[in-house]
Amino acid sequence: MRRKFLPYLLLIPTYLVIVIFIYLPAYDSFYSSFFKVSVFGNRKIFVGFQNYLSLFKDKDYLGAVSFTLLYTATTVVLSIFLSFFLALLLDQKVPGSRIYRTLIFAPYAVSHAVAGALWGFLLNPVVGHVNYLMRIFFGIQTQWLTTRPFAAYSLIFASIWKTLPFNIIFYLAALQSISSDVIEASIIDGANSWTRVWKILFPLVSPITFYLVIMSIISSTFQSFAIIDVMTKGGPGGYTTNMIYKLFMDGFRFQKTGLASAENVVLFAAMMIVTIIYFVYGQRRVHYQ
């Protein structure tokens, strides 16, 4: 009896934290999503599924959903392939590769907000370096952050820049753990480098890809808030507003707690679905060494 009791006792602190900071707020937002709540939360009306219905009737919200899909898909796919490619290069035994690795990892050390501010400065239409160089070399000027479709390009570019190092490090570690026997055998069998990369290396690192895709989807869905807020403020005209930014606007700028809670539940459901799909289908194809 005593032995069974102790593990639970030791788990209590962890569970306490999880319950207070995750389960209770999650329950609360689920509960609030069925109410219309006043600004200071002192008046509440039960409205059933009204918040959900008005969300899916709202053109702006549907716009935010489609931008989320576009933004997440582009960022994740490009970031995964680019980081795999860069990791392959960094895996080469060339002089100075350690220095390259350090330099390429640097963006990971800055926060999303700082990254957004940084790109905001670089892409500033008047005093930014990007436009300065563009003007000298190509004679063109672009309003990167305030026009379509450049605002979306800028955001996607900055997000990839920000998430790349994390993915690279994981790929690099995975590539280095592949035994050289496999590579040598493939060379003897006459596989060219293209075949070697896509038929041998990429499948061998698939557990990492599996993990990175999940992480990238989560980060570009949830953590993109800071970058968007700093770079475009969801503009122009709501063009770069994704679901998390819309949630922030409704919840914290317009104080529509009920509506924002409903948005939260929708996001939660979407993430659940992504995770389940990936675990069910992804796991079958993943090669575990």
Add this chain to the structure above:
Amino acid sequence: MKKVTVLLLILMTVVSFAKVKIQFWHAMGGWRIEVIQNMVNEFMKLNPEVEVEVQYVGSYEEILAKTVAAVQAGTPPHVVQLNEISTQKMVDSGVIVPVQDLIDKDPSFDVGLFLPQVLNYYRIGGKLYSMPWNSSTPLLYYNKTLFREVGLDPDNPPKTYTELIDACRKLMKKDDKGNVIRTGITWPLYAWFFEEYMALQNQALVDNNNGRTAKATKVVFNNQAALNFLNLWNTLTKEGLMINTKRADWTAARQLFISQTVGMLISSTSDVALLITESTKQGFELGTAFLPLPDGAARGGVVIGGGSLWIIKQKNQAEIEAAWKLVKYLAEPGPQITWHQATGYFPIRVDAIQKLQVQGYYKDNVHHLTAILQLLTSVQNYNTNGAIIGAFPEVRDAIETAVEKMISGVLTPKQALDEAEKNANKAIKEYF
């Protein structure tokens, strides 16, 4: 007996040392953090029994969000500075102590000395809910040095839209590749300017006399006056005569003007002090003027913007009294003059302006005077008193989103107006 006296003495000392601690949240960043801290320090010197914790909390929106959270958590701040568009929301909130209640109980405070233009904005149904504090209006800033360079009269800034477009065309400069390296004007992409241009043409923003005789039920801005302004915005953008910023990016707009990338700027009077300093640093002569009007339009007036101080309900009455002392102090002529000189926000009291006038302050500080004159020469009616809307942030968002779509070429000015009207009405209807 002796023991009791000693005990009583000790008790009294303890009580006299027990300070009332209150929190004051404000939204004034940069050099103004120190200005406010100094004003509060002065207050604490005069009122040693009150200890004020001053905090720069971030933007007005962040203060509101954090106040909501703090009230719900049961630890509300005592005095919060919120922007003018939060007025109806706070009146409806049920978490504030209307300053009118405190004024009525305090014979030492004479609200009659306040500028009627300011009181008219913050009074709803004759009742003052918050203490007006930092009030501003938009102003046209222009670069006299550049005006001279391109052959414009530096003492005759544009007064109409036609003159404005004309001046912008003259100010535009291209390099040999045809790239624009300098252009006419900028202002932050902010719906406040839209509201001001409605009032300037003596038009209301919402029904029921701008929401002042009954709660607003819909917007009434889908008309020629609004179209005048959007057409101007659209024309200036399409011709490259104006640089648009990100939403509410005041810093970017100021930088464009300070770096002399644009020759004119429409911004808040609260930038006067900063722009005077920066223009001297950059070596150009600053000019200020009233906002240009659409050709042939009758002048209404400007609406004050900025913020006011709200007292939040507390369990402890002594804390409310301390908060009232602070709020009262910050609205006195002395602090108002300090604040005015350090920033460009108006002194909100007649006696403060009189005092500065007598001292000859406005002779040497003409730009501060332009700001005040524009307000004082404004017609006073419901249109220029400003709109009161519960869902004001959403209404602004609707206007800004539509404007962004217009300048990126997705909507025409008329379509933008239709869309802004539709979304603003929806927000007003959903407000709770």
